[in-house]
Amino acid sequence: xxxxxxxxxxxxxxxxxxxxxxxxxxxxxxxxxxxxxxxxxxxxxxxxxxxxxxxxxxxxxxxxxxxxxxxxxxxxxxxxxxxxxxxxxxxxxxxxxxxxxxxxxxxxxxxxxxxxxxxxxxxxxxxxxxxxxxxxxxxxxxxxxxxxxxxxxxxxxxxxxxxxxxxxxxxxxxxxxxxxxxxxxxxxxxxxxxxxxxxxxxxxxxxxxxxxxxxxxxxxxxxxxxxxxxxxxxxxxxxxxxxxxxxxxxxxxxxxxxxxxxxxxxxxxxxxxxxxxxxxxxxxxxxxxxxxxxxxxxxxxxxxxxxxxxxxxxxxxxxxxxxxxxxxxxxxxxxxxxxxxxxxxxxxxxxxxxxxxxxx
Amino acid sequence: xxxxxxxxxxxxxxxxxxxxxxxxxxxxxxxxxxxxxxxxxxxxxxxxxxxxxxxxxxxxxxxxxxxxxxxxxxxxxxxxxxxxxxxxxxxxxxxxxxxxxxxxxxxxxxxxxxxxxxxxxxxxxxxxxxxxxxxxxxxxxxxxxxxxxxxxxxxxxxxxxxxxxxxxxxxxxxxxxxxxxxxxxxxxxxxxxxxxxxxxxxxxxxxxxxxxxxxxxxxxxxxxxxxxxxxxxxxxxxxxxxxxxxxxxxxxxxxxxxxxxxxxxxxxxxxxxxxxxxxxxxxxxxxxxxxxxxxxxxxxxxxxxxxxxxxxxxxxxxxxxxxxxxxxxxxxxxxxxxxxxxxxxxxxxxxxxxxxx
Numbered sequence: 001x002x003x004x005x006x007x008x009x010x011x012x013x014x015x016x017x018x019x020x021x022x023x024x025x026x027x028x029x030x031x032x033x034x035x036x037x038x039x040x041x042x043x044x045x046x047x048x049x050x051x052x053x054x055x056x057x058x059x060x061x062x063x064x065x066x067x068x069x070x071x072x073x074x075x076x077x078x079x080x081x082x083x084x085x086x087x088x089x090x091x092x093x094x095x096x097x098x099x100x101x102x103x104x105x106x107x108x109x110x111x112x113x114x115x116x117x118x119x120x121x122x123x124x125x126x127x128x129x130x131x132x133x134x135x136x137x138x139x140x141x142x143x144x145x146x147x148x149x150x151x152x153x154x155x156x157x158x159x160x161x162x163x164x165x166x167x168x169x170x171x172x173x174x175x176x177x178x179x180x181x182x183x184x185x186x187x188x189x190x191x192x193x194x195x196x197x198x199x200x201x202x203x204x205x206x207x208x209x210x211x212x213x214x215x216x217x218x219x220x221x222x223x224x225x226x227x228x229x230x231x232x233x234x235x236x237x238x239x240x241x242x243x244x245x246x247x248x249x250x251x252x253x254x255x256x257x258x259x260x261x262x263x264x265x266x267x268x269x270x271x272x273x274x275x276x277x278x279x280x281x282x283x284x285x286x287x288x289x290x291x292x293x294x295x296x297x298x299x300x301x302x303x304x305x306x307x308x309x310x311x312x313x314x315x316x317x318x319x320x321x322x323x324x325x326x327x328x329x330x331x332x333x334x335x336x337x338x339x340x341x342x343x344x345x346x347x348x349x350x351x352x353x354x355x356x357x358x359x360x
Numbered sequence: 361x362x363x364x365x366x367x368x369x370x371x372x373x374x375x376x377x378x379x380x381x382x383x384x385x386x387x388x389x390x391x392x393x394x395x396x397x398x399x400x401x402x403x404x405x406x407x408x409x410x411x412x413x414x415x416x417x418x419x420x421x422x423x424x425x426x427x428x429x430x431x432x433x434x435x436x437x438x439x440x441x442x443x444x445x446x447x448x449x450x451x452x453x454x455x456x457x458x459x460x461x462x463x464x465x466x467x468x469x470x471x472x473x474x475x476x477x478x479x480x481x482x483x484x485x486x487x488x489x490x491x492x493x494x495x496x497x498x499x500x501x502x503x504x505x506x507x508x509x510x511x512x513x514x515x516x517x518x519x520x521x522x523x524x525x526x527x528x529x530x531x532x533x534x535x536x537x538x539x540x541x542x543x544x545x546x547x548x549x550x551x552x553x554x555x556x557x558x559x560x561x562x563x564x565x566x567x568x569x570x571x572x573x574x575x576x577x578x579x580x581x582x583x584x585x586x587x588x589x590x591x592x593x594x595x596x597x598x599x600x601x602x603x604x605x606x607x608x609x610x611x612x613x614x615x616x617x618x619x620x621x622x623x624x625x626x627x628x629x630x631x632x633x634x635x636x637x638x639x640x641x642x643x644x645x646x647x648x649x650x651x652x653x654x655x656x657x658x659x660x661x662x663x664x665x666x667x668x669x670x671x672x673x674x675x676x677x678x679x680x681x682x683x684x685x686x687x688x689x690x691x692x693x694x695x696x697x698x699x700x701x702x703x704x705x706x707x708x709x710x711x712x713x714x715x716x717x
Contacts, residue, residue, distance in 0.1 A: 144579035157576035161521060184580050186594035211582040214571040216517040219504035220544045222571045234546035 002306040008289045010300050016289075017086035020282045024079035027279050030272045031071025034112070037265050038064030044261060048254065050155050053132035057122055060262070063115045064269065070108055071276070077101065078283060088299040091290045098287045105280050112273040119266030123259055130251045134168045141210070142181040157212040165253035166213035166246040171227075173249075178203040179210060209245060218243040281307065362664035363673075368647040370658045374446060376647065380640050381442035387435040387637060390630040394472075395428025401621050408614065410515050411493040417486045420479050420622055427471050431630060434464050438637060445648050458645055465638045472627040472634075479622035486618060490611045494528045501570070502541035517572040523617065525610035526573035531587075533609075538563040539570060569605060578603040639665065 008016065042061035045052070081101065084090035137156050143149040160166055167173035185192050185204055196204050207228040214222035223244050226232040230241060289305035296303060308315045368376065402421035405412070438461065444450040497516045500509040520526055527533035545552050545564055556562050567588040574582035583604050586592035590599075643663040650661030666673045 154576045211571040211574040
C-alpha cells in the first residue's frame with residue numbers, strides 16, 4: 001500500500017516540474033541566506049571570543065555555513081533536474097541520478113533541522129563558557145604588560161560599556177580580584193602594604209570597581225570607591241546606589257544577547273527547513289510519477305506518484321534487510337554442498353564402475 | 361558650422377540610445393543614493409540636536425534630499441526619452457520637453473556644486489554652534505534635577521564615550537566648571553569649604569573629570585581626580601600622560617565626523633554623470649531629428665551639440681531674447697502696415713462678393 005499516492009496527468013506533471021524548478025531556485029536563495037546567517041553568527045561570536053573560555057560553540061555557525069553552501073549546490077542541481085523532468089526523454093538522462101539525489105537531499109534536510117535545533121540547545125554550553133571566560137578576563141584585567149593578555153583590559157572595558165553590565169554575576173566580583181597592577185602601587189605607602197598583607201594570597205583587594213561599570217543613567221557623578229561603605233559618601237541613599245553602577249552581570253548580558261540572536265536565527269533556519277522539506281516531497285512525487293510513466297510506456301498517459309511504494313514498515317524492513325545483506329557478502333552459510341556426509345558419495349562410485357565393466 | 365559634428369548610422373543611433381538609457385538608470389541609482397545620504401545626514405544631525413545651538417547646518421541635508429528626488433525624476437524622464445527615441449511616432453512628443461530637461465539637468469548640477477561649496481562654507485558655523493552647545497552641556501552637567509536640563513549629563517556622557525572625546529577643546533574644560541552638584545557635596549568637610557572659598561564665584565572646582573572621559577585603551581586603571589598633581593598618584597607624570605583620558609575635544613570630534621559625512625563623493629559623481637548625460641542626450645536628439653528629416657529613416661544622419669558655432673548661437677539666442685522683450689511693446693510702423701493690410705483684405709472680399717453676385 002503506497003504512502004501518499006497521487007495521480008498525475010501529463011499537464012500536471014509538466015506543471016509540477018515547472019513549479020519545482022522555481023522552488024529550487026528560491027531554495028538556492030534561501031541556501032545563500034543560511035550561509036549568510038552562519039557567517040553573521042560566526043562574526044558575532046568572534047567579536048567577543050576573548051571573554052569566552054573555549055571555542056566549542058563555533059560548531060553551530062560552521063554547521064550553518066556548510067549546510068548553506070550545500071543547499072546552494074544541491075538545489076541548483078535540483079533545478080536542472082526538474083527542468084528536464086517535464087520531458088520523458090530528458091528524464092532518462094537523470095534516471096540513475098535521481099534516487100541518490102533524493103537520498104542526499106533527505107540527509108541534507110536532516111542536517112538543516114539539526115542546525116536549527118542546535119541553535120536552541122546551545123544555551124547551557126554558552127553559559128559555562130561565558131562564566132569561565134569572564135572570570136579569567138577579570139583576573140587578567142591588570143596584566144596590560146603581559147603579551148597575550150595586554151588587550152583584555154580594553155576588551156572588558158568596552159564590553160561593560162556596550163552591554164551596560166559590571167562584573168561576572170554582579171559588581172561585587174571586582175572586590176575579589178586585584179585589578180590594579182602592582183606597578184601602579186606605591187609599595188612604600190603603609191596603607192597599601194596593609195591591604196596587601198590583609199589577605200592570604202597577598203593581593204591588593206579593594207571595594208571599588210573600574211570606571212566602565214559606571215552607569216550613564218545616574219543623576220550624580222559616579223562613585224567607584226568605598227562602595228561597601230555608603231556612609232562615606234554625601235547623601236548616598238538607596239536610590240543613588242541603585243542607579244550608580246550597572247546592576248546586571250556581564251555573563252547574563254552576553255547570554256541574553258547571544259540567545260536572542262540564536263533564537264531568531266534558529267527560527268529562520270526552521271522555516272528554511274520546512275521549505276526544503278516541501279521541495280524534497282515535490283521532487284519525490286515527480287521522480288515516481290516519471291518512472292511510472294516510463295514503465296507504462298505511453299508518455300501522454302496518467303501516472304501515479306507516491307512518497308513510498310509500500311507502507312512505512314515494509315520499506316523500513318526492506319532497507320534494513322538490504323543493509324544486513326551488504327554485511328553478509330563474504331559469508332557462505334547458504335551453500336548446500338558444505339557439511340554433507342561423504343558416505344553416500346562412496347557407495348555410489350563402485351556401482352557406477354561395475355556397470356561400466358559389464359557393458360564393455 | 362556645427363559644433364562637434366559627428367555622423368551617426370542607424371546602428372550607432374541605436375547604440376547611442378541604449379548607452380544613454382543605461383547611463384540614465386545609473387544616474388537614477390546615484391540620485392537615490394544622494395537622497396539616502398541626505399536622509400542619513402539629517403538623522404545624524406537630529407540625533408546630536410542637544411549639543412548644537414542652531415540648525416543652520418540642516419540646509420545641506422535638506423538640499424541633498426531635494427536634489428536626490430529631483431534627479432530621480434529627471435533621469436527617469438531621460439530613460440523614457442531614450443526608449444522612445446528610436447520610434448519615429450513617439451519621439452516628437454518629447455521634443456518640446458528636451459529643452460526643459462537640459463535646463464533642469466543644469467540646475468541640478470549647479471545645486472550639487474552649491475551643496476559641496478556649502479558643506480565647506482558652513483564648517484565654521486557648525487563649529488560655532490557646537491562650541492556653544494557643548495559649553496552649555498558641560499555647564500548644565502550637574503543640573504540633573506532642573507527640568508529642561510536634566511538630560512544633559514546623560515547626553516554628554518554618552519557623547520564622550522561614543523566619540524572618544526573629552527570636554528569642548530580638551531579635558532581641561534572640566535576644570536573650569538562645577539560639574540558636581542551641591543546636593544552631593546558634604547558641606548561639613550573642610551576640604552569642600554576650602555575649595556568653595558578658593559574662587560570668586562564660590563564654585564566647587566576640581567582638577568578632575570567625569571568617568572566618561574576615561575580611555576579604555578589606557579594600560580592603567582583610569583585616574584579621574586587630582587590630575588594636575590603628579591605626586592597624588594604613584595608613577596604618574598601629568599605632562600607626559602597621554603593615554604589616561606581621551607585627548608581630543610568633542611567639538612573637533614563632532615566636526616570631523618560631520619565633515620566626513622558631507623564630503624563624501626556622492627554629489628561629485630552625480631554631477632559628472634549628469635553632465636555626460638546632457639552631452640550624449642544632445643547628440644541623440646540631434647541625430648534622431650536629422651534621421652527623421654531624411655527620406656530614408658534608416659540612413660545616416662548628423663549629430664552635433666550646437667547647430668551653429670558658439671558665436672552664431674549666442675547671437676541667435678540674443679536676438680530671440682530681445683524679440684521676446686519687444687513683444688509687449690507696440691511698434692507704430694508695423695501697426696500702420698497692419699492697418700493697410702487690413703484695408704486691402706476688405707477690398708478683396710468686397711470685390712469677391714460683387715463678382716459672385
